[in-house]
Amino acid sequence: MQTTRLAFASAAALGLLLATGCTTDAPTESQDDATSGAPSGDEWFVQAEYDEQLAQRDIEPEGDPSQPWLQAIEPEWIDTSQYAREGGDATVCFSNASVSNPWRVTGWITMQEQVKVLQEAGEIGEFRHSDAGDDDDQQISDIQAFVDSGECDALIISPSTTATLTPAVETACASGIPVIVFDRGVNTDCATTFIHPIGGYAYGADAAEFLVENLEPGSTVLALRILPGVDVLEHRWAAAQEIFGDSELEILGNEFTGGDAAEIKNIVTQYLQRGDVDGIWMDAGDGAVAAIEAFEDAGKPYPVMAGEDELSFMRKWEETGMTAIAPVYSNFQWRTPVLAATMILNGEQVPAEWVLPQDPITEAELADYLERNADMPSLHYAKFGGEDLPGFPDAWRDR
Amino acid sequence: MQRLRSAAAALFGGGTGTVFALLIVILAGIFAMNPGFFEGPSLMAFLKQAAPLVILAAGQYFVIVSGNFDLSVGALVGAQVVIAARLIDGEESRTVPVLLVMLAFGLTVGLVNGLITTVLKVQSFITTLGMLLVLYGAIRLWTGGAPTGALSEAFRKVGRHGIDDVPLVGQIPWALLVMLAVGAGAILLMRTRFGRIVMATGDNDLAAALSGARVATVRTAAFVLSGLSATIAGVLIGGFAGVSAQVGEGLEFTVITEVVLGGVALGGGRGTALAAMAGALAIEALFTLFNQMALPATLRPTVQGAIIIAAVAYAARQRTRPAAVTAPATVSPS
Numbered sequence: 001m002q003t004t005r006l007a008f009a010s011a012a013a014l015g016l017l018l019a020t021g022c023t024t025d026a027p028t029e030s031q032d033d034a035t036s037g038a039p040s041g042d043e044w045f046v047q048a049e050y051d052e053q054l055a056q057r058d059i060e061p062e063g064d065p066s067q068p069w070l071q072a073i074e075p076e077w078i079d080t081s082q083y084a085r086e087g088g089d090a091t092v093c094f095s096n097a098s099v100s101n102p103w104r105v106t107g108w109i110t111m112q113e114q115v116k117v118l119q120e121a122g123e124i125g126e127f128r129h130s131d132a133g134d135d136d137d138q139q140i141s142d143i144q145a146f147v148d149s150g151e152c153d154a155l156i157i158s159p160s161t162t163a164t165l166t167p168a169v170e171t172a173c174a175s176g177i178p179v180i181v182f183d184r185g186v187n188t189d190c191a192t193t194f195i196h197p198i199g200g201y202a203y204g205a206d207a208a209e210f211l212v213e214n215l216e217p218g219s220t221v222l223a224l225r226i227l228p229g230v231d232v233l234e235h236r237w238a239a240a241q242e243i244f245g246d247s248e249l250e251i252l253g254n255e256f257t258g259g260d261a262a263e264i265k266n267i268v269t270q271y272l273q274r275g276d277v278d279g280i281w282m283d284a285g286d287g288a289v290a291a292i293e294a295f296e297d298a299g300k301p302y303p304v305m306a307g308e309d310e311l312s313f314m315r316k317w318e319e320t321g322m323t324a325i326a327p328v329y330s331n332f333q334w335r336t337p338v339l340a341a342t343m344i345l346n347g348e349q350v351p352a353e354w355v356l357p358q359d360p361i362t363e364a365e366l367a368d369y370l371e372r373n374a375d376m377p378s379l380h381y382a383k384f385g386g387e388d389l390p391g392f393p394d395a396w397r398d399r
Numbered sequence: 400m401q402r403l404r405s406a407a408a409a410l411f412g413g414g415t416g417t418v419f420a421l422l423i424v425i426l427a428g429i430f431a432m433n434p435g436f437f438e439g440p441s442l443m444a445f446l447k448q449a450a451p452l453v454i455l456a457a458g459q460y461f462v463i464v465s466g467n468f469d470l471s472v473g474a475l476v477g478a479q480v481v482i483a484a485r486l487i488d489g490e491e492s493r494t495v496p497v498l499l500v501m502l503a504f505g506l507t508v509g510l511v512n513g514l515i516t517t518v519l520k521v522q523s524f525i526t527t528l529g530m531l532l533v534l535y536g537a538i539r540l541w542t543g544g545a546p547t548g549a550l551s552e553a554f555r556k557v558g559r560h561g562i563d564d565v566p567l568v569g570q571i572p573w574a575l576l577v578m579l580a581v582g583a584g585a586i587l588l589m590r591t592r593f594g595r596i597v598m599a600t601g602d603n604d605l606a607a608a609l610s611g612a613r614v615a616t617v618r619t620a621a622f623v624l625s626g627l628s629a630t631i632a633g634v635l636i637g638g639f640a641g642v643s644a645q646v647g648e649g650l651e652f653t654v655i656t657e658v659v660l661g662g663v664a665l666g667g668g669r670g671t672a673l674a675a676m677a678g679a680l681a682i683e684a685l686f687t688l689f690n691q692m693a694l695p696a697t698l699r700p701t702v703q704g705a706i707i708i709a710a711v712a713y714a715a716r717q718r719t720r721p722a723a724v725t726a727p728a729t730v731s732p733s
Contacts, residue, residue: 101644102545228697256697260648261640266448270690273441274433290640296557298444312641377547399543 044234050242053201061357065142068357069335069385073198075351079375080192084347085153089125092341095142095150096159098134099186101259101286102310102379107334109399112385113391115337123342128152136164143168151158154341156180162231163187178344182337184232193340193350195332197358200235206284206360207306208243209234210325211279214304217248219278222271224291226259232329237321252277261290268294278292279304285326288313309361309369318366321332326361332385418661418674422681425688432691439568443575447561449638449683450574451476452633455654456661456679457672458583458628460592461621463658466601466667467523470651471530472629475508477647478534479544479633484642486569488548497554501630508534509626513619523622531651546642558638574635581631585672597621601667626670649700656703657682659710669714682706 015208063071092115099105118124128146132139135157139160145280146152155172157179159165172179173190182195211221223240226233237254244251252271257263263307264287271277272294280291285308292313295302301323308314308328317324340350360371369382375393386392429436436442455472462469479501486497490708508530511714561572584733596617608614636646661678663670686699 099543099545100539105545198401253693253695255695258648259643260635260645261643262448262646265640267690269444269448270584270687273436273444274691286645287640287643290643293559293640298440378549379545379547399547 021140044231045242048234049199050201050205050239053199053239054205056090056198056355057202057206057358061355068330069332070339071357072351072386073355073357075354076194077349078343079351080178080350081347083154083192083344085345088122090123090153090342090345091126091128091151092124092154092156092338093146094127094129094156094337095139096129096131097139097158098132100134102343103284103329103331103381104122104354105379105383105399106384106396107331109335109396110332110386110389111338112393113386114338116391117389118338118342121244123345124338127338132160133227136160138394139165140168143172147172147177150210152177154178154180154345156182156337156341157191158183158203158337159186160184178341179339180344182333189352192344193352193354195333195336195340195356197328197333197356199358200232200329201239202358203327204236204239205243206327207281207325208240210306210360211281211304212243212247214323215249215279218250219304220250220252220276221279221281222268223254223281224254224264224267224283224287225254225256226286227256233283240281240283246349249279257287259284259286261287263287265290265294269298271301271393272298276300277303282305284308284309284329285310285313289316292316292322309382310378311370311373311376311380311382314361314366314370314382315378318370325361326366326382328383329359330356330358330385331381331383335385401451412714414487418677418681421660422677422684425681425684429684429688429691432688436687436691439503440570443561443568443572445683446578447572447574449680450578450641451558452650452654452657452683453578453676453679454581454628454635455495455632455650456657456675456688457581458625458632458671458673459599459654459658460524460585460661460663460670461588461624462523463655463665463675464667464670465597465602465618465621466604467529467618467621468655468665469512469526469625470527470624470655471508471512471534471651472632472654473647473650474534474538475505475626475629475647476633476636476650477645478538479505480550480646481538481542481644483554483633483637484546484550485542485548485571487551487554489551491551491553494553494699499599500632501633502627505630505633506623506628507626509623512626513622516622517615517618530631545644548642549641551639555638558635558640574639577631577635581628582673582676585676589672593617593620598668599725601669603668626643626694641678652700652703653682654679656707659707659714662710662714664714665711 038140050057050390059073061071061073062075065071096108099108115124119127130142131144144156146155155177157169157172159169159181169181169186170188170190178192179190180193180195181191185194185196221244224238225237228234246283253364255267257267268291280303282288288307288310289312292302292305302320305324307317307324307326309328314326336354336356340354343350372387373382375397377397377399382397384396386396459469459472480534482504483497483501486500487493511528512526515521516523557573557577561570563570565571596612599612600614600617604614657679658675659665660681661670661675663675689698
């Protein structure tokens with residue numbers, strides 16, 4: 001008798017759990033408009049930054065288009081003569097957040113190959129680096145160690161998170177050496193230069209606009225996201241919500257996948273069981289091929305898709321002839337910081353905020369980029385910008 | 400009335416029967432939300448994606464029932480897929496040799512887990528947590544942070560494809576057949592002398608040892624079986640979705656939840672392999688139901704946690720009752 005009662009109690013508890021699950025999350029389902037679609041959407045949206053980034057996409061960058069890693073959008077050049085030093089062979093230090101995803105691995109190889117060139121030229125003597133393995137505390141102590149050593153002539157920082165790393169970057173600035181921040185930002189402008197592509201809003205907007213243009217009104221779109229709480233990713237989704245909100249598209253849902261291919265395939269398969277999915281929006285291309293395969297295995301027509309310039313996706317795109325776009329978070333930005341370091345140590349002007357171009361790869365350019373990267377592994381990024389470095393292609397191919 | 404009560408006892412009497420009742424409830428829920436789920440093709444798609452987890456549950460069952468945990472299975476699945484991608488590198492001809500390498504690797508990891516636990520007397524929780532971290536770190540060290548290479552079409556076939564053009568269901572996935580074979584193997588193995596010793600060891604290792612069972616050998620063998628199941632699951636998961644840096648992450652907790660839900664008491668000595676695998680199907684079906692109800696995927700870890708606690712608390716209530724009532728119902732390995 002007791003067992004039965006207990007069973008009823010647990011059944012009731014489970015029911016309660018499911019019920020609360022329903023009620024707390026119901027709003028995310030019923031409202032698709034731009035500001036309330038995702039639980040964390042609002043706090044990540046800054047209208048001014050959004051407008052600025054969308055406008056920057058149409059501004060012609062200064063500099064040689066064949067070297068996009070040295071181009072800059074509306075640069076405000078600053079004097080760095082205070083950092084000029086004689087004799088070359090500078091010691092350049094680099095505190096890296098991590099190499100925990102293929103995008104960062106690709107960029108890190110490019111940076112090392114660029115360093116080799118600068119070492120041959122006698123600009124850089126020693127290049128020291130530390131890898132914090134995505135751990136804020138580790139990176140703070142890495143930066144401190146570089147500062148304390150007193151041997152770095154310039155310090156490059158790729159912060160793991162924005163707010164937590166800010167004091168460490170300020171400490172580095174206060175030590176008097178030039179500090180170069182790239183990729184993710186920090187909440188201080190003490191760095192000599194901050195290098196980054198246009199940004200997450202532009203990325204998300206490129207992807208969302210493509211879907212809006214290429215899908216009939218009333219079509220359904222599934223959004224696949226890596227994880228919540230990372231600014232560069234949240235900005236992509238916030239921009240997409242703005243654009244989807246003004247469109248006639250129906251957003252079926254936005255799911256966090258952790259970038260895990262099996263999870264992506266499961267989720268897409270389940271959505272396809274519920275009904276048709278006409279478009280896929282992704283905040284990063286990891287696992288894009290798994291999403292496409294879910295359509296193949298379910299026998300459904302290919303979706304209109306926004307992936308990324310990761311080669312596995314681009315190769316699948318060409319193979320299937322699907323309608324797609326590859327938004328780009330310019331991987332070639334990994335070349336820029338070491339070049340900027342040598343410019344600063346030579347007393348040359350650099351932009352205070354070095355905004356690099358960030359152009360998506362369209363169908364018209366697809367064949368060209370695949371041709372250029374023909375030897376590259378599938379988890380490589382088409383716009384890595386290292387084709388003219390002496391280590392190409394072996395360094396990237398045999399990673 | 401009597402029959403009704405005994406049926407109720409079988410369903411709610413802890414462990415084995417309960418999970419089937421739960422599975423039926425969940426499937427009924429899915430049917431209410433979306434009857435189309437039970438049409439052949441979509442049911443097959445569900446079984447295809449659930450197959451690796453059912454296989455992992457079978458492996459984890461042996462470890463748990465013998466009185467240990469294996470937390471390293473998720474990392475092992477991830478390592479196997481990454482190793483396969485790197486060694487095969489898209490070359491069809493390497494498929495079979497690499498499968499043999501994976502098999503050897505999986506068995507070795509299981510053996511090492513088992514020997515550390517039994518010979519060095521390190522608690523399995525610590526052993527396999529350490530193994531999880533070692534595998535996680537070693538794979539990232541070996542690949543420079545992100546997986547390289549590609550799986551061959553032949554490698555992917557088992558996890559992704561099946562027997563096509565079957566009337567009614569469309570396609571019978573190879574993964575389903577592998578799952579049935581592994582499941583049958585696990586059930587048969589528990590019926591052998593080995594199975595009874597595994598169960599006795601988990602129930603009371605001292606008593607088992609005194610009655611002549613080679614406790615350490617049996618426990619080590621359980622870890623080796625878990626390593627084997629992780630290898631098979633790795634082949635299926637890699638085949639299903641291809642290679643990614645995150646593959647396998649968090650699977651250990653999903654699998655332990657599933658086995659515990661199946662009524663296999665943590666600490667060992669109770670529960671059946673069939674119920675453990677049914678637990679896996681129930682959890683996968685529950686997540687499908689969540690998706691049908693348009694609940695966000697981020698709710699899953701919370702639900703998993705609630706299930707582990709609820710299931711263990713439920714089992715503990717069972718155990719604290721007088722032994723005379725529960726004894727006949729529990730010691731029946733199958």
